[in-house]
Amino acid sequence: MSRVVKLAVIPGDGIGPEVVTEAExxxxxVTIHSDVTFEKKHFSLGAGRYLETGDTLTDDDLAAICAxxxxxxxxxxxxxxxxxxxxxxxxxxxxLKLRFTLDHYVNLRPSKLYAGAxxxxxxxxxxxxxxxxxGTEGPYVGNGGAIRVGTxxxxxxxxxxxxxxxxxRVVRYAFELAGRRRQKLTLVHKTNxxxxxxxxxxxxxxxxxxxxxxxxxxxxxxxAATIFLVTNxxxxxVIVTDNLFGDILTDLAGAVTxxxxxxxxxxxxxxxxxxxxxxxxxxxxxDIAGQQKADPTAAILSIALLLDHLGLPEESIRVTRAVEAxxxxxxxxxxxxxxxxxxxxxxxx
Amino acid sequence: MSRVVKLAVIPGDGIGPEVVTEAExxxxxVTIHSDVTFEKKHFSLGAGRYLETGDTLTDDDLAAICAxxxxxxxxxxxxxxxxxxxxxxxxxxxxLKLRFTLDHYVNLRPSKLYAGAxxxxxxxxxxxxxxxxxGTEGPYVGNGGAIRVGTxxxxxxxxxxxxxxxxxRVVRYAFELAGRRRQKLTLVHKTNxxxxxxxxxxxxxxxxxxxxxxxxxxxxxxxAATIFLVTNxxxxxVIVTDNLFGDILTDLAGAVTxxxxxxxxxxxxxxxxxxxxxxxxxxxxxDIAGQQKADPTAAILSIALLLDHLGLPEESIRVTRAVEAxxxxxxxxxxxxxxxxxxxxxxxx
Ligand SMILES: CC(C)[C@H](C(=O)O)[C@@H](O)C(=O)O
Ligand SMILES: CC(C)[C@H](C(=O)O)[C@@H](O)C(=O)O
Numbered sequence: 001m002s003r004v005v006k007l008a009v010i011p012g013d014g015i016g017p018e019v020v021t022e023a024e025x026x027x028x029x030v031t032i033h034s035d036v037t038f039e040k041k042h043f044s045l046g047a048g049r050y051l052e053t054g055d056t057l058t059d060d061d062l063a064a065i066c067a068x069x070x071x072x073x074x075x076x077x078x079x080x081x082x083x084x085x086x087x088x089x090x091x092x093x094x095x096l097k098l099r100f101t102l103d104h105y106v107n108l109r110p111s112k113l114y115a116g117a118x119x120x121x122x123x124x125x126x127x128x129x130x131x132x133x134x135g136t137e138g139p140y141v142g143n144g145g146a147i148r149v150g151t152x153x154x155x156x157x158x159x160x161x162x163x164x165x166x167x168x169r170v171v172r173y174a175f176e177l178a179g180r181r182r183q184k185l186t187l188v189h190k191t192n193x194x195x196x197x198x199x200x201x202x203x204x205x206x207x208x209x210x211x212x213x214x215x216x217x218x219x220x221x222x223x224a225a226t227i228f229l230v231t232n233x234x235x236x237x238v239i240v241t242d243n244l245f246g247d248i249l250t251d252l253a254g255a256v257t258x259x260x261x262x263x264x265x266x267x268x269x270x271x272x273x274x275x276x277x278x279x280x281x282x283x284x285x286x287d288i289a290g291q292q293k294a295d296p297t298a299a300i301l302s303i304a305l306l307l308d309h310l311g312l313p314e315e316s317i318r319v320t321r322a323v324e325a326x327x328x329x330x331x332x333x334x335x336x337x338x339x340x341x342x343x344x345x346x347x348x349x
Numbered sequence: 350m351s352r353v354v355k356l357a358v359i360p361g362d363g364i365g366p367e368v369v370t371e372a373e374x375x376x377x378x379v380t381i382h383s384d385v386t387f388e389k390k391h392f393s394l395g396a397g398r399y400l401e402t403g404d405t406l407t408d409d410d411l412a413a414i415c416a417x418x419x420x421x422x423x424x425x426x427x428x429x430x431x432x433x434x435x436x437x438x439x440x441x442x443x444x445l446k447l448r449f450t451l452d453h454y455v456n457l458r459p460s461k462l463y464a465g466a467x468x469x470x471x472x473x474x475x476x477x478x479x480x481x482x483x484g485t486e487g488p489y490v491g492n493g494g495a496i497r498v499g500t501x502x503x504x505x506x507x508x509x510x511x512x513x514x515x516x517x518r519v520v521r522y523a524f525e526l527a528g529r530r531r532q533k534l535t536l537v538h539k540t541n542x543x544x545x546x547x548x549x550x551x552x553x554x555x556x557x558x559x560x561x562x563x564x565x566x567x568x569x570x571x572x573a574a575t576i577f578l579v580t581n582x583x584x585x586x587v588i589v590t591d592n593l594f595g596d597i598l599t600d601l602a603g604a605v606t607x608x609x610x611x612x613x614x615x616x617x618x619x620x621x622x623x624x625x626x627x628x629x630x631x632x633x634x635x636d637i638a639g640q641q642k643a644d645p646t647a648a649i650l651s652i653a654l655l656l657d658h659l660g661l662p663e664e665s666i667r668v669t670r671a672v673e674a675x676x677x678x679x680x681x682x683x684x685x686x687x688x689x690x691x692x693x694x695x696x697x698x
Contacts, residue, residue, distance in 0.1 A: 080568075091541040120579045122471035139488075139509070144545040150552065154513035156545040160488070164503035190593070192440040196493040196505035203499065223600035230469045230579060230604045244539070248597060251572035255579045 002035045005310060008068040008275065013046040013090075014284025015294035015336075016074025022296035022340030023072060023303050026322075029344045030307070030315045041068065046284075047078030047090050056093035062101060070306055071098075071277035074299065075284035092142065099135050102274035104267035105166065106173050107133035107243070108305065109250040109281060111233075116328040117258030125234035127257050130181070132174040132238060133246025135267055137166040138197075140243040162197040162242070167204045173270055174240035175212045183215045184237035188225045188245055201242065225249060229256055254281055261294075262327075264301035266309060276309055278302040292335035297323060300343055322346035351384045354659060357417040357624065362395040362439075363633025364643035364685075365423025371645035371689030372421060372652050375671075378693045379656070379664045390417065395633075396427030396439050405442035411450060419655055420447075420626035423648065424633035441491065448484050451623035453616035454515065455522050456482035456592070457654065458599040458630060460582075465677040466607030474583035476606050479530070481523040481587060482595025484616055486515040487546075489592040511546040511591070516553045522619055523589035524561045532564045533586035537574045537594055550591065574598060578605055603630055610643075611676075613650035615658060625658055627651040641684035646672060649692055671695035 009024065011017035027038060043065065050056050065071060076094050078085045099107070113119060113127035137160075144158035178185040187205045191198030202219065209217045220228065222245045228235055229252050241249060254263035263281035280298030288294060301323055307316035325346045326339070334342070358373065360366035376387060392414065399405050414420060425443050427434045448456070462468060462476035486509075493507035527534040536554045540547030551568065558566045569577065571594045577584055578601050590598060603612035612630035629647030637643060650672055656665035674695045675688070683691065 089541065089544060092544065096542070120470050120472070122469060139507075140542055142544075144509075144543065146545040146549065148513075149549075152513050152517070154549055156511045156549045158488075158509040158511075158543045158546050160507040160509070162505045162507075164497075164501050168501070190596075192438065193445070193489055193593075193596075194493065194507045195438060195441065195491075196495040197507050200495065200498075200503055200505045223596050226575065226597055226601035227604040227609060230601065231608075244542075247539075247542075247572050248575055252575035252579065252601070255576040259580075260576060 002037055004037050004039055005070065006068040007038045007040045008065045008071040009040050009042045010045050010071060010073040011042070012074040012076040012284060013048055013078055014075055014286040014289040016046070016076065016284055018290070018292065018294050018336045019280060019296040019299035020072060020074040022336060023299040025340050026300045026319060026344060026347070027303050029347050030319055034312075034315065036312065045094055046076040047082075047085055047088070050088050050090060051078070051084055056088060056090060057097050065098070066102070066274060068275050070275050070310060072302065072306060073277055073279040075280065075282060077284040077286070079286045096140060096142075098277060099267050102267070102277065103269045103271070104135045104274075104277060105170050106266070106268040106270055107135035107246060108266040108268055109133060109246070109253070110264065110305075111250070111253040111257045113257040114262070114324055114327045116330060117262060119256060119258045121230060121233075121256060124256065125232070127233045129233070129236035129253070130177060130238050131246055131250050131253060132170060132177065132240045133250065134166065134170045134241070134243050136243075137162050138243035160194070160197060160244075162200060164200060164204060167201055168208065171204050171208050171240055174238050175208050175215055178215045178238040179212060182237040185215050185217050186225075186236055186239045187217070187219045188222050188239055188241040188249065189219075190222050190245070191219070192221065197242070205240070222248070226252060229253060233257070250281060260298070262297050262301065264298050264305055266302070266305040268309060278306040278309070292337060294336050296336050296340050297327070297343075300340065318347060351386055353386050353388055354419065355417040356387045356389045357392055357414045357420040358389050359392045359394050359420060359422040361423040361425040361633060362397055362427055363424055363635040363638040365395070365425065365633055367639070367641065367643050367685045368629060368645040368648035369421060369423040371685060372648040374689050375649045375668060375693060375696070376652050378696050379668055383661070383664065385661065394443055395425040396431075396434055396437070399437050399439060400427070400433055405437060405439060406446050414447070415451070415623060417624050419624050419659065421651065421655060422626055422628040424629065424631060426633040426635070428635045445489060445491075447626060448616050451616070451626065452618045452620075453484045453623075453626060454519055455615070455617040455619055456484035456595060457615040457617055458482060458595070458602070459613065459654075460599070460602040460606045462606040463611070463673055463676045465679060466611060468605060468607045470579060470582075470605060473605065474581070476582045478582070478585035478602070479526060479587050480595055480599050480602060481519060481526060481589045482599065483515065483519045483590070483592050485592075486511050487592035509543070509546060511549060513549060513553060516550055517557065520553050520557050520589055523587050524557050524564055527564045527587040528561060531586040534564050534566050535574075535585055535588045536566070536568045537571050537588055537590040537598065538568075539571050539594070540568070541570065546591070554589070571597070575601060578602060582606070599630060609647070611646050611650065613647050613654055615651070615654040617658060627655040627658070641686060643685050645685050645689050646676070649689070667696060
């Protein structure tokens with residue numbers, strides 16, 4: 001009995017198409033003998049499409065994307081400072097619009113220091129943690145505005161909106177994940193300054209903790225958390241945090257564990273109401289686009305997250321193992337597709 | 350002709366009193382033969398005072414503090430989780446109230462990797478930069494609130510307030526500082542998400558840049574900035590950024606350059622309308638308080654910033670040089686006062 005999974009593929013801009021090509025190759029290779037068939041539909045979205053048509057993400061695009069079971073995305077964003085993109089905000093209009101509309105309330109970002117991966121720390125220890133970043137609230141909601149723009153009397157406000165509903169669901173997810181891992185959960189916020197939202201995060205974590213007596217809970221202010229990420233990253237198991245703090249911490253975590261070229265992520269709607277979306281944490285890097293210089297590993301590890309999400313844990317682990325084996329043996333420089341091929345060779349070995 | 354400087358001293362909680370004692374000793378030692386006399390007034394403020402009297406910072410306290418030319422502060426904050434402090438927010442009610450009321454719009458935080466200082470990076474390079482953190486706006490304004498607190502329908506908002514007035518003055522300060530240093534200024538924000546406040550920061554930086562053709566300007570999103578702080582911290586000279594991003598980046602910067610035990614800061618009102626305040630970046634660390642375990646170096650380097658602010662650059666440099674010489678020769682553990690004494694010995698050598 002064969003299962004069909006409909007997959008929306010959004011290669012995007014810059015290095016996006018190159019890394020997604022490798023991710024697709026790996027997906028094909030790992031499922032070739034399985035009873036799952038992926039029916040892929042490619043969407044041409046991003047700065048390129050905007051420059052051609054003026055559209056960022058239409059209702060028709062959204063409907064067509066929603067008809068799929070899951071999404072893989074490369075990266076979106078044009079050349080910084082491109083005057084033709086001055087009035088476009090591809091990040092808000094495309095990437096964040098997808099995360100918000102598809103209710104991706106869990107932004108899942110694992111960080112692992114793979115054997116052989118070069119990192120900036122002299123004594124990193126054994127690093128293996130997951131940041132559960134809230135994906136649909138906080139300072140990302142876009143509830144801001146400005147008056148007297150461009151004058152000496154301009155005032156610009158940005159409102160972070162936080163709800164018990166939104167926090168509780170992501171906190172529950174994080175506790176369950178911690179329960180399946182090393183039973184440690186760290187809330188990161190800035191409760192001493194952002195007393196209202198921070199107070200609510202802390203209260204809800206305390207409440208849900210009652211149902212998870214096995215999970216050890218602690219709390220760090222976001223500033224202190226950045227210190228520990230460089231001085232003692234192995235102290236972390238699961239971090240649960242708000243949308244903006246999660247954005248910041250996961251780039252730092254990526255850097256600490258061998259670079260953003262290895263950092264994968266899942267934008268997950270655990271309820272299954274909408275398709276979840278898997279993407280490398282890195283951006284579109286237009287400066288090296290089209291040159292086969294990008295490392296496709298983060299995109300390929302995002303395939304592992306996708307497979308796990310689709311209930312294909314064995315395939316997921318095979319991809320991760322192949323990547324691990326490849327990282328351990330890396331030396332010299334390779335093209336994007338050479339790295340993809342090397343990982344596929346490990347898969348088939 | 351002798352000059353009298355009135356100095357408010359706020360030792361605060363935890364390790365605050367211990368490190369401030371050493372800072373005062375260094376201040377006395379470096380000015381003993383100069384024609385400046387410091388008239389010090391001690392203020393007993395912090396969690397300890399709150400627990401005794403219920404007061405955090407009264408109008409009388411404020412008036413008495415304002416009667417001084419400058420302030421040194423150790424650290425404030427009681428034991429985390431102390432139920433008696435549940436309804437107090439010493440950080441907001443004391444530290445932030447001082448910064449806001451005394452219009453400390455420049456929160457100056459230098460980061461330097463001193464020879465011999467141990468750090469977490471394997472190849473840090475030559476690190477010497479200053480974060481100019483805005484101190485009176487942004488998400489720190491306390492314009493938040495919540496409804497239906499404690500229920501499943503709670504909503505908590507936090508509003509970041511940003512003004513052209515507030516941004517322009519700190520941006521000007523940062524450009525002038527960059528002009529006196531290595532002529533490089535990096536704006537850090539999150540303009541792709543916080544489009545209104547970020548847009549204003551970027552516009553004002555672009556405008557003020559016109560008056561400083563000597564200064565090379567670039568921009569980084571806050572998430573990317575954390576990556577560079579661990580992979581290439583020597584790329585920075587002056588960073589100018591918002592209150593919250595500055596909070597996060599400077600703890601990370603402290604960690605990268607040998608630890609928060611070395612990180613000094615000035616909360617500066619450049620107009621001189623109110624006294625400026627100098628403090629170590631670290632907190633009160635109640636767990637090691639009273640044990641002579643704290644490193645007073647950050648408090649002592651804050652004295653160097655104070656002296657510079659007071660127009661005593663030679664004394665400031667002497668303190669910095671003494672600290673540098675001490676750091677280069679450190680080994681084994683010392684008590685708080687032994688470190689202070691060692692630095693004073695270098696001063697007098
Ligand atoms: C591109 C940007 C809007 C995005 C974010 O801030 O979430 C990115 O930094 C990320 O982490 O996925
Ligand atoms: C104690 C806290 C309110 C303060 C801040 O967030 O500014 C501290 O972290 C700092 O950096 O001085």
